Amino acid sequence: MSDFTHGFWPIYISVITLVSIIGTWVFLKTQTTRKLAPGEKAELMEHTWDEDLQDLNNPLPRWWLGLFYATLIFSLAYLALWPGLGNFAGLLGWTSLQEYQQEVKTAEARFQPVYAGFMKQDIATVAANPEAHAIGRNLYLTYCSQCHGSDATGARGFPNLTDHDWLYGGDPDTLKATITDGRSGMMPALGEALGPQGTKEVANYVLSLSGRKHDARLASAGRQKFAENCAACHMPDGSGMAAMGAPNLTDKVWLYGGSEASIIESIAKGRNGVMPGAAQTLGTTSNRDAKLHLLAAYIYGLSQQK
Ligand code: HEC
Ligand code: HEC
Known part of the structure; x- marks a missing residue:
């Protein structure tokens, strides 16, 4: 080529x-034709x-x-x-391509048995294996750290994967499904439906759910609006719904921030966090299924540590 x-x-x-x-x-x-005769200076x-x-x-x-x-x-x-x-x-x-393909082949042959071994074990077992942890960490750093951080503690809009707080659930099967197929959080923009005053009221009610500083009068005015507009996804008590990825609003963990301003922004403009499916990211790379298995085990292991 x-x-x-x-x-x-x-x-x-x-x-x-x-x-x-x-x-x-x-x-x-032509420049080195001259030679010295014996004795010549x-x-x-x-x-x-x-x-x-x-x-x-x-x-x-x-x-x-x-x-x-x-x-x-x-x-x-x-x-x-x-x-x-x-x-x-x-x-x-x-060709460099041939050399690369040869290297990939060699690596595949070497890792295939290792991967196959892990595929036979369930995620909890793999998570406890130090070798699997090391491979999982490398995969994590390559494919996930740009969003969730190298220590997996996340950032604003990108969930912390090391805590026990889950949007979609932290059991091995759910984790694997999240990682494999991705997720899309759909929080509709409700600013127009609620109006500025209504939004402020519901926001104060949300603040009260987790015991944060709030205006009690606004919060009580927001209670009914929450039941009508929000409970379908966040549940009547605000504890969230894993099937929707609707966050628990009663705890101290916030995806987008727990200040009044952040909550108002979440309600008024909506939120749509997208987690890309790793099955697609990994594409046609070799041992794809085993890599997904190891990634799920790595994340499961992280969340079991504390
Ligand atoms: C492009 C950024 C991005 C990348 C890359 C990414 N994620 Fe995510 N991930 C997100 C976002 C954003 C969410 C939250 C989705 C939502 O708001 O519903 C998320 C959610 C998750 C969740 C669900 C957390 C919960 O609380 O239920 C898990 C688990 C997860 N990611 C693991 C991974 C793993 C493992 C990888 C690497 C294979 C990865 N992510 C790569 C952005 C990313
Ligand atoms: C259709 C379901 C749905 C409805 C209705 C809904 N939400 Fe949400 N909400 C979500 C989802 C899903 C997310 C997470 C978005 C993401 O992952 O990006 C979310 C996120 C939020 C957040 C951000 C939480 C954080 O940790 O930063 C707040 C606050 C919130 N919703 C409050 C409300 C309030 C108040 C209402 C009613 C006025 C409401 N939601 C109505 C589904 C819903």
Whole structure:
């Protein structure tokens, strides 16, 4: 395969390369013809520096010249055997793609039995295995850390995976489903339906659910609005619904923030956190199912630690 945009360029490059190498050869040859006869002194050049520093015109030592020629021969041999000269593929037929594919094959053959072994065990068992933990950690750092953080404690909008608080559930099967297929949290924008005053009232009711500082009068006005507009997803007591990924509003864990302003923003504009399915991210990489298994086990293990 060639990346050249036009047939002219490979020829252009090849000609310059070959002319340079041959030119260097000719230059070396023509500039090193003089040899000293036995007993002959090297020619003294005319200039003198720093009062007494003189310059002799000695021929280059033979071993030194030999090195020069050796590099020229090496470069020609290299260009003959490996790709490097324009479009010419080289006599050995080496390509970086082939080398990569060979490496992948070797790695697959090496890891296949390891992966197969873990596939036979359930997630809780795999989670307790230190080797599986190390592989899971590498996979996590490659595919998940950009969103959930390298320590998996998350960030605003990206859930902490090390606590016991789950949007969708923390049992092995649910975790595996979340990781494999992804999730999409759908919190509708209710600002218009509730109006600014209504939004403030419900927000204060939500603050009261987790015992945060709130305006009691606003909160009691919000209670009924919560029952009408929110309970379907967050449950009447605000404890959330895993099937919808609707967060528990009565605890101290917040996905988007527990201040009045953040809660008002959640209610007024809605939220739509998207967790991409790792099955798709992993695509056609080898041992995909085993990797999903190990990822689920790694996350399960993290959440079991504390
Ligand atoms: C592009 C960012 C992104 C990447 C990459 C990502 N996640 Fe997520 N993940 C999210 C978001 C956002 C949510 C919350 C979804 C929601 O709000 O409903 C989430 C939710 C989750 C949940 C559910 C948490 C709960 O409380 O139920 C788990 C488990 C999870 N991710 C694990 C992973 C794993 C494992 C990987 C790597 C394979 C990963 N995530 C990669 C953004 C990401
Ligand atoms: C259709 C279901 C649904 C309805 C109705 C709904 N919510 Fe939500 N809510 C969700 C989901 C799902 C999320 C999580 C969004 C995400 O993962 O990005 C959420 C998130 C939130 C959050 C952010 C929580 C956090 O941890 O930061 C607040 C606050 C909230 N909802 C309050 C309300 C209030 C108040 C109402 C009623 C006025 C309401 N919701 C109505 C489904 C709903």
